[in-house]
Amino acid sequence: MVMAVFRRLNFRFNPVFRFVLSLTLLNLLSAPAGQCQEESTFALHVGTLLKKAGESPLKDQTVLIEGGLIASILPGFHTFDDNPALEIIDLRQAFVMPGLIDTHVHLSTDHRPESTLSVVKSSSAELAIIVARNAESILMAGFTTVMDLGNGWRQHEQAVYAVRDAISQGALPGPEILAAGSPIAAHGFARTGRFNDAVEFAGGPEGTCQGPESCRYQVLEQLYRGADFINVYPTGSLLQQPSPQQTLTNDELSAIAETADLAGVKVIADGGNSPVGAAGINRAIEYGFDIIDTVTFPDNATFRLLNRNDGYFAPHVYALEAAVGDTPETLEKGSMGWLPRSILEQLYALKQQTPSALVGYREKSKLILASDSGVFPHGDNGNELLAYSKLGITPADTLAAATINAATAFGIEARTGHIAPGLEADLVAFRESPLENMGIVAHPELVISDGRIFYMGKH
Numbered sequence: 001m002v003m004a005v006f007r008r009l010n011f012r013f014n015p016v017f018r019f020v021l022s023l024t025l026l027n028l029l030s031a032p033a034g035q036c037q038e039e040s041t042f043a044l045h046v047g048t049l050l051k052k053a054g055e056s057p058l059k060d061q062t063v064l065i066e067g068g069l070i071a072s073i074l075p076g077f078h079t080f081d082d083n084p085a086l087e088i089i090d091l092r093q094a095f096v097m098p099g100l101i102d103t104h105v106h107l108s109t110d111h112r113p114e115s116t117l118s119v120v121k122s123s124s125a126e127l128a129i130i131v132a133r134n135a136e137s138i139l140m141a142g143f144t145t146v147m148d149l150g151n152g153w154r155q156h157e158q159a160v161y162a163v164r165d166a167i168s169q170g171a172l173p174g175p176e177i178l179a180a181g182s183p184i185a186a187h188g189f190a191r192t193g194r195f196n197d198a199v200e201f202a203g204g205p206e207g208t209c210q211g212p213e214s215c216r217y218q219v220l221e222q223l224y225r226g227a228d229f230i231n232v233y234p235t236g237s238l239l240q241q242p243s244p245q246q247t248l249t250n251d252e253l254s255a256i257a258e259t260a261d262l263a264g265v266k267v268i269a270d271g272g273n274s275p276v277g278a279a280g281i282n283r284a285i286e287y288g289f290d291i292i293d294t295v296t297f298p299d300n301a302t303f304r305l306l307n308r309n310d311g312y313f314a315p316h317v318y319a320l321e322a323a324v325g326d327t328p329e330t331l332e333k334g335s336m337g338w339l340p341r342s343i344l345e346q347l348y349a350l351k352q353q354t355p356s357a358l359v360g361y362r363e364k365s366k367l368i369l370a371s372d373s374g375v376f377p378h379g380d381n382g383n384e385l386l387a388y389s390k391l392g393i394t395p396a397d398t399l400a401a402a403t404i405n406a407a408t409a410f411g412i413e414a415r416t417g418h419i420a421p422g423l424e425a426d427l428v429a430f431r432e433s434p435l436e437n438m439g440i441v442a443h444p445e446l447v448i449s450d451g452r453i454f455y456m457g458k459h
């Protein structure tokens with residue numbers, strides 16, 4: 001795209017700017033599948049630039065983007081007089097920060113009860129369309145990277161990998177996707193049943209193992225099929241009764257951690273859901289799991305072990321808020337109101353407790369943002385940042401959880417999670433600073449993912 005005129009247009013109100021960006025989006029959507037969409041070269045004039053969460057934002061900066069990467073960051077508003085054709089996007093009224101990262105989404109499902117069966121009945125091709133649609137919704141919410149945690153279905157694996165690859169080739173709009181494939185679980189604890197045995201028997205679950213060698217094989221199998229990291233269920237689930245505190249043996253957990261480590265991929269313990277104890281999650285930390293996820297019931301040792309091992313904690317705050325109503329009379333009013341009454345009551349009781357996110361934060365554990373979207377509509381992922389704020393987690397720590405911490409936890413901080421020359425051009429612009437008004441994160445104005453520009457027409 002060639003812009004012959006140096007433009008100083010306010011992107012919020014100017015219809016020409018909207019039109020130009022619509023054309024950019026149209027170009028993206030019309031790119032033939034599998035063909036790499038060439039990223040354009042352009043510059044941003046940024047009023048307030050947060051290069052890395054935790055640092056002080058800089059005033060009046062110019063960011064040059066070339067070939068999908070950040071080429072340079074210059075103080076002041078450079079006019080590039082030697083290159084009059086260069087497109088310059090006016091963000092002088094905006095706050096620009098690294099693109100958000102959500103480390104826990106379920107791209108092929110949503111919160112509606114019929115979604116439970118659709119993942120079984122649908123072909124991988126049909127699910128791929130759902131995954132692509134959900135991925136685009138999350139991108140439009142300001143998220144340029146997401147981690148799909150899987151659900152134990154082969155069709156889901158295939159759909160997510162296909163969409164992941166299409167997005168990375170520029171053939172579809174969406175955030176970069178890192179995918180777990182199917183979670184590794186003990187027999188009977190793969191969480192695929194969803195209160196319907198017919199669902200469990202219909203073709204799943206993938207990824208279950210018995211014994212260290214079998215678990216080692218399942219890790220390698222997931223990686224062979226295309227997983228970017230490994231997700232493990234070391235305990236029971238909130239959606240299952242009873243929910244044991246440990247479902248994989250010590251030897252199995254050790255074998256999983258060792259295999260992932262040898263393969264050079266991160267491994268997540270997604271559990272800690274037993275009111276009886278936290279053995280499963282604590283053993284996982286001791287064996288070297290990189291991230292603990294969910295952990296509704298930590299014990300006194302959990303965060304001490306995690307901090308000692310330099311691990312990360314990915315709690316879900318908004319998902320519980322959204323899933324169930326706020327009073328015993330309105331339990332069914334939440335996004336998961338179709339769940340059995342006994343589960344809703346358990347979730348409601350949890351809602352009255354101090355969230356483990358806050359316990360971990362007070363223990364100075366490193367938090368990473370993990371919304372669990374799919375429990376609530378995809379695209380509402382920014383509500384997780386608002387939920388952090390409501391708990392009293394500082395805006396700076398909230399933004400770090402959603403950017404640099406998440407990138408570092410997954411070992412991709414050399415590519416994304418902050419804004420620096422050489423990194424992928426993953427940025428989001430807001431009308432005001434989320435450091436002063438976190439509510440604005442639900443209303444991004446502009447998202448740039450791998451140097452491709454997307455405008456938020458709906459806000």
Ligand SMILES: [Zn+2]
Nearest residue numbers: 104106149372
């Ligand atoms: Zn989940």
